[in-house]
Amino acid sequence: xxxxxxxxxxxxxxxxxxxxxxxxxxxxxxxxxxxxxxxxxxxxxxxxxxxxxxxxxxxxxxxxxxxxxxxxxxxxxxxxxxxxxxxxxxxxxxxxxxxxxxxxxxxxxxxxxxxxxxxxxxxxxxxxxxxxxxxxxxxxxxxxxxxxxxxxxxxxxxxxxxxxxxxxxxxxxxxxxxxxxxxxxxxxxxxxxxxxxxxxxxxxxxxxxxxxxxxxxxxxxxxxxxxxxxxxxxxxxxxxxxxxxxxxxxxxxxxxxxxxxxxxxxxxxxxxxxxxxxxxxxxxxxxxxxxxxxxxxxxxxxxxxxxxxxxxxxxxxxxxxxxxxxxxxxxxxxxxxxxxxxxxxxxxxxxxxxxxxxxxxxxxxxxxxxxxxxxxxxxxxxxxxxxxxxxxxxxxxxxxxxxxxxxxxxxxxxxxxxxxxxxxxxxxxxxxxxxxxxxxxxxxxxxxxxxxxxxxxxxxxxxxxxxxxxxxxxxxxxxxxxxxxxxxxxxxxxxxxxxxxxxxxxxxxxxxxxxxxxxxxxxxxxxxxxxxxxxxxxxxxxxxxxxxxxxxxxxxxxxxxxxxxxxxxxxxxxxxxxxxxxxxxxxxxxxxxxxxxxxxxxxxxxxxxxxxxxxxxxxxxxxxxxxxxxxxxxxxxxxxxxxxxxxxxxxxxxxxxxxxxxxxxxxxxxxxxxxxxxxxxxxxxxxxxxxxxxxxxxxxxxxxxxxxxxxxxxxxxxxxxxxxxxxxxxxxxxxxxxxxxxxxxxxxxxxxxxxxxxxxxxxxxxxxxxxxxxxxxxxxxxxxxxxxxxxxxxxxxxxxxxxxxxxxxxxxxxxxxxxxxxxxxxxxxxxxxxxxxxxxxxxxxxxxxxxxxxxxxxxxxxxxxxxxxxxxxxxxxxx
Amino acid sequence: xxxxxxxxxxxxxxxxxxxxxxxxxxxxxxxxxxxxxxxxxxxxxxxxxxxxxxxxxxxxxxxxxxxxxxxxxxxxxxxxxxxxxxxxxxxxxxxxxxxxxxxxxxxxxxxxxxx
Numbered sequence: 001x002x003x004x005x006x007x008x009x010x011x012x013x014x015x016x017x018x019x020x021x022x023x024x025x026x027x028x029x030x031x032x033x034x035x036x037x038x039x040x041x042x043x044x045x046x047x048x049x050x051x052x053x054x055x056x057x058x059x060x061x062x063x064x065x066x067x068x069x070x071x072x073x074x075x076x077x078x079x080x081x082x083x084x085x086x087x088x089x090x091x092x093x094x095x096x097x098x099x100x101x102x103x104x105x106x107x108x109x110x111x112x113x114x115x116x117x118x119x120x121x122x123x124x125x126x127x128x129x130x131x132x133x134x135x136x137x138x139x140x141x142x143x144x145x146x147x148x149x150x151x152x153x154x155x156x157x158x159x160x161x162x163x164x165x166x167x168x169x170x171x172x173x174x175x176x177x178x179x180x181x182x183x184x185x186x187x188x189x190x191x192x193x194x195x196x197x198x199x200x201x202x203x204x205x206x207x208x209x210x211x212x213x214x215x216x217x218x219x220x221x222x223x224x225x226x227x228x229x230x231x232x233x234x235x236x237x238x239x240x241x242x243x244x245x246x247x248x249x250x251x252x253x254x255x256x257x258x259x260x261x262x263x264x265x266x267x268x269x270x271x272x273x274x275x276x277x278x279x280x281x282x283x284x285x286x287x288x289x290x291x292x293x294x295x296x297x298x299x300x301x302x303x304x305x306x307x308x309x310x311x312x313x314x315x316x317x318x319x320x321x322x323x324x325x326x327x328x329x330x331x332x333x334x335x336x337x338x339x340x341x342x343x344x345x346x347x348x349x350x351x352x353x354x355x356x357x358x359x360x361x362x363x364x365x366x367x368x369x370x371x372x373x374x375x376x377x378x379x380x381x382x383x384x385x386x387x388x389x390x391x392x393x394x395x396x397x398x399x400x401x402x403x404x405x406x407x408x409x410x411x412x413x414x415x416x417x418x419x420x421x422x423x424x425x426x427x428x429x430x431x432x433x434x435x436x437x438x439x440x441x442x443x444x445x446x447x448x449x450x451x452x453x454x455x456x457x458x459x460x461x462x463x464x465x466x467x468x469x470x471x472x473x474x475x476x477x478x479x480x481x482x483x484x485x486x487x488x489x490x491x492x493x494x495x496x497x498x499x500x501x502x503x504x505x506x507x508x509x510x511x512x513x514x515x516x517x518x519x520x521x522x523x524x525x526x527x528x529x530x531x532x533x534x535x536x537x538x539x540x541x542x543x544x545x546x547x548x549x550x551x552x553x554x555x556x557x558x559x560x561x562x563x564x565x566x567x568x569x570x571x572x573x574x575x576x577x578x579x580x581x582x583x584x585x586x587x588x589x590x591x592x593x594x595x596x597x598x599x600x601x602x603x604x605x606x607x608x609x610x611x612x613x614x615x616x617x618x619x620x621x622x623x624x625x626x627x628x629x630x631x632x633x634x635x636x637x638x639x640x641x642x643x644x645x646x647x648x649x650x651x652x653x654x655x656x657x658x659x660x661x662x663x664x665x666x667x668x669x670x671x672x673x674x675x676x677x678x679x680x681x682x683x684x685x686x687x688x689x690x691x692x693x694x695x696x697x698x699x700x701x702x703x704x705x706x707x708x709x710x711x712x713x714x715x716x717x718x719x720x721x722x723x724x725x726x727x728x729x730x731x732x733x734x735x736x737x738x739x740x741x742x743x744x745x746x747x748x749x750x751x752x753x754x755x756x757x758x759x760x761x762x763x764x765x766x767x768x769x770x771x772x773x774x775x776x777x778x779x780x781x782x783x784x785x786x787x788x789x790x791x792x793x794x795x796x797x798x799x800x801x802x803x804x805x806x807x808x809x810x811x812x813x814x815x816x817x818x819x820x821x822x823x824x825x826x827x828x829x830x831x832x833x834x835x836x837x838x839x840x841x842x843x844x845x846x847x848x849x850x851x852x853x854x855x856x857x858x859x860x861x862x863x864x865x866x867x868x869x870x871x872x873x874x875x876x877x878x879x
Numbered sequence: 880x881x882x883x884x885x886x887x888x889x890x891x892x893x894x895x896x897x898x899x900x901x902x903x904x905x906x907x908x909x910x911x912x913x914x915x916x917x918x919x920x921x922x923x924x925x926x927x928x929x930x931x932x933x934x935x936x937x938x939x940x941x942x943x944x945x946x947x948x949x950x951x952x953x954x955x956x957x958x959x960x961x962x963x964x965x966x967x968x969x970x971x972x973x974x975x976x977x978x979x980x981x982x983x984x985x986x987x988x989x990x991x992x993x994x
Binding site: 021027051052 | 909910911914928929930931932933934936937940947960961
C-alpha cells in the first residue's frame with residue numbers, strides 16, 4: 001500500500017531514492033505507533049500526508065531540475081506573482097472576473113445537467129434497477145400512458161421483481177382555512193416496495209387495497225405534509241384527513257429523503273389506485289378497458305436481468321396482446337428505460353437543448369481562457385526586456401517559464417474558485433421564485449463537491465495550457481536581439497499568437513451573438529403574437545363530462561347552469577367553455593374542405609368546439625359576421641366560425657362569411673357565420689395557424705376546459721372556483737386550476753431560457769472580444785510609436801493615422817468574423833426547428849455585424865487617439 | 880560571473896538543507912544516519928520525515944551540493960543503502976551560509992538581542 005504513495009514522486013526519484021525513502025517511512029510509522037500509542041491515529045496520517053505532499057512537491061522540483069538556485073522556492077514565485085498581479089489590479093480584476101463568469105456559468109450548466117440527466121432518484125434502494133415503462137404507439141414512436149389491464153399482463157409476465165401502476169392527480173385537501181390543491185400519487189399496491197422505500201411511520205398499502213373501488217379511504221403522507229400539517233407528531237397515524245371532501249385515515253408517513261419518483265414533483269400524498277376519483281366514477285372503463293390509458297408503470301428488474309431482456313420480454317407480451325385485442329392494442333408496444341429524474345420520453349429533447357446551451361457556455365469559457373491567455377502574453381511581451389535581462393544574468397529558461405506559469409495559475413485558480421462560488425450561490429436560489437408554475441417544483445440543483453473540484457481542476461488544467469503557451473513563447477527568444485531592439489524580438493511571434501487568440505474570440509463572439517440574436521428575435525416574435533387575446537386573470541380548469549356520464553343534451557344543460565352560476569359569483573366576471581383552449585398545447589389539427597368535402601383543396605386546420613361567449617370572454621375580436629349565440633343549438637342549422645388565417649388560406653378573396661365548409665369524415669356542411677382574429681392554438685410558440693370553431697351544442701365533445709376571468713381584486717380564488725363547480729355537481733373530477741398567463745409562460749420557458757443564456761453569454765463574449773481586441777491594438781500602437789512618430793514628422797495627417805489604426809483593427813476582426821458567421825449559420829440551421837424565424841434572418845445578422853463594428857471601433861478608439869497624439873520628437877526618443 | 884555569486888545564489892539555505900550539509904561535513908551518511916545525526920545536532924528539535932528528507936537529498940543532489948556514494952554494503956547491515964557525501968561546492972555553500980548566519984547573529988548581538 002505504501003508503495004502506491006511512491007507513485008506520487010517522479011520516476012527518477014523512485015529509481016534513486018525510492019527503496020530507502022520507503023524503508024524510512026516504514027520505520028517512522030512503526031516508531032510513531034510505538035511512541036504515540038493511543039495518539040497514533042493522529043500522528044500516522046500526518047506522516048503519510050507529508051510523504052505524499054513531498055512527492056508532489058518533488059515533481060515541482062523536477063520541473064526545475066536543471067536550475068541550480070532551487071532554494072528560490074516555489075513560494076517565492078507565488079509571492080512574486082501575487083505582488084506583480086496586485087501592481088496591475090486592472091489586469092488581475094478583469095481576468096478573475098471574466099474567468100469567474102466563464103467557470104460559474106459552466107458550473108451551473110453542468111450541475112443542472114447533472115441533476116436532470118445523471119442523478120438517480122434519491123431515497124430509493126438500488127435505483128439502477130428501477131425502470132420506467134411506457135406504452136408506445138409503434139407507428140408514431142410516442143409514449144402514451146398505460147391501461148390498467150395492460151399493466152396487469154405486464155406485471156404477470158415481464159421479468160420484473162415488482163411492478164406498480166401510478167397516476168398523479170390533483171386533489172383538494174380540505175384544511176381549516178379552505179381547500180388546497182395538492183398533488184396525490186395514486187398507486188397500485190407495492191409502490192414503496194418497488195422503490196425499496198421504507199415508511200418512516202406506519203405501513204404501506206397492502207394487497208387488499210388493490211381491489212374494491214372506492215372502499216379504501218387511507219392515505220400515506222409525504223414527510224413534508226406530515227411536518228407542515230401535523231407538526232411531525234408521532235400520533236398522526238389513525239387521524240383523519242379530508243381528501244376531495246371525503247374522510248381518509250392516515251396509515252403511514254414516507255421518509256424524509258424520499259421525495260417521489262418524478263423529477264421536481266414531490267407528491268403531498270400517496271393514495272390507493274382504487275381511490276382515484278375518475279376511476280371511482282367509472283370503474284369499468286378505468287380498470288377494464290384497454291383503450292383508457294391513464295397511468296404510468298414503474299418496475300424493479302429481477303436481479304440478473306438487464307434492460308435489453310426486459311425490453312425483449314415487453315415486445316413479446318405486447319405482440320401477444322396485439323393479437324388478442326387488436327381493436328385496442330394494434331400498433332401498441334411498450335418500452336422500458338432506466339428511471340431517472342427526467343422522464344424517459346422527455347430526456348432526448350431536453351438533452352438536446354441542454355447540450356446546445358452547454359456547448360455555448362463551454363465556448364464562452366474557451367473565449368475567456370483565450371482572452372486571459374492573450375492578456376498574459378501581452379504582459380509577458382511587455383516585460384520582455386526584464387525577462388531578457390534576467391536570462392542574460394543566468395536565470396535559466398525553466399525558471400522564467402515557471403515564474404510566468406505561476407502567475408497564470410494564480411489568475412486561473414482564483415478565477416476558477418470565484419466561479420465556483422458564483423455557481424454555488426446562483427444554484428442555491430430556490431427555482432420556484434422565478435419559475436412560473438402553479439404547483440411547487442422541487443428541484444435541487446446544488447453544486448456538489450465532486451463537481452466543484454472537477455471544475456477547479458479543469459480550470460487549473462486550462463490555466464496550465466494557456467499559461468504555458470505565452471510563457472514558452474516569450475522565453476524562446478534571441479537574447480541579443482531583444483536587448484538591442486526592444487521593439488523587435490519575440491514581439492512578432494507573440495503578437496501573431498495573440499492575433500490567433502483574438503480571432504478565435506471574435507469567431508466565438510459572432511457565433512454567440514448570432515444565436516442570441518436568433519433567440520431574442522424568436523422571443524420577440526412570440527411576444528408580438530402573445531396579444532392574440534387577453535390572458536390576464538384568466539384561469540383554466542379541465543374536466544371530462546363523458547366520464548362523468550353526461551351526454552350532449554344533459555351536458556349542455558349542465559354547462560349552461562355552471563356558467564350562469566359562476567358568472568353570478570362576485571369573484572368571477574366571465575366564464576367560457578371549449579374543447580380546446582389557446583396556448584394550452586396539445587391541439588388537434590385536421591383537414592378542412594373550404595369547397596365541399598372531397599374536393600382537391602383542403603386546409604390543415606386546428607379545430608375546437610366552443611360554447612357561446614367564448615370569443616367575448618377571451619377578448620378575441622370578431623372581424624366579420626357574428627360569434628356563436630345560444631340560438632346555435634342542436635336543432636338549428638350547423639354553423640362555424642373561422643379565424644383570419646383560415647379565411648385567407650381557404651378562399652383567395654378572403655371572404656368567408658356565408659361559405660360552407662366540411663371537415664374530416666363528417667359529411668355535414670357547416671355555414672361560416674363569422675371570422676375572428678388569429679390566436680395561438682397550440683402554444684405561444686405556434687406560428688399563425690388556421691383555426692375552425694364549431695358550436696359545442698352542435699358538435700359535442702365531453703373533454704372540456706372551463707376558462708373564467710377573475711373579477712378585479714378577488715382573492716383566494718382557486719378554492720372558490722373548485723367550490724363553485726362542485727356546488728353545481730359535487731361529483732365532477734377537476735384538474736388543477738392553472739392561470740393562462742402561467743400556461744403561456746411555461747410554454748415559452750425553454751425559449752426564454754435559451755434567449756437569456758445566449759444573450760448573457762453573447763454579451764460576455766462581446767466584452768471579452770472588445771478587451772482582447774483593445775489589447776492587441778493598443779499593444780501594436782505602443783510598438784509602432786517610433787514608426788508612427790516618423791510618419792507624423794513626415795507630414796502624415798492625424799486623421800490618416802487614426803484611419804490606419806482603426807483599419808488594422810477592422811482587418812484583425814475580419815477572419816474571426818467570417819468564421820463566426822459560418823459557424824452561426826450552420827448551427828442556426830441545426831436548431832431551425834425550434835425557431836420561428838429563419839436561420840438566415842437578415843435582421844439578426846445585420847444587428848450582429850452592427851454591434852460588432854461598433855465594438856471594434858470602440859476598442860480601437862483609445863489606441864487610435866493615442867497614436868494620433870504621438871509627438872514626433874518624443875516618439876523618436878521612445879524606447 | 881564569479882564563483883562567489885554562484886555560491887551566494889543558494890543563500891539563504893533552507894534550515895533542513897543546511898543541517899544536512901553540516902551533518903555530511905563530518906562523515907558520509909545514509910538517509911537513516913542523517914536523520915539521527917540531525918536529530919542529535921538539534922537536540923531532537925528537528926525531525927525530518929522520510930518524504931522531506933529524501934526530497935531534500937534529491938534537491939541537493941540536483942544542485943550538486945552533495946552526491947551519492949558507491950560503497951560496498953556495510954557487513955553489519957542486512958540491506959544495501961545509499962550513502963551521501965558533500966561536494967566541494969557543498970562545503971563552500973555551507974561555509975557561506977555559516978558566515979551569513981554568523982554575520983546575522985553578530986548584528987543581532989550588537990543590537991542587544993540575545994547574549
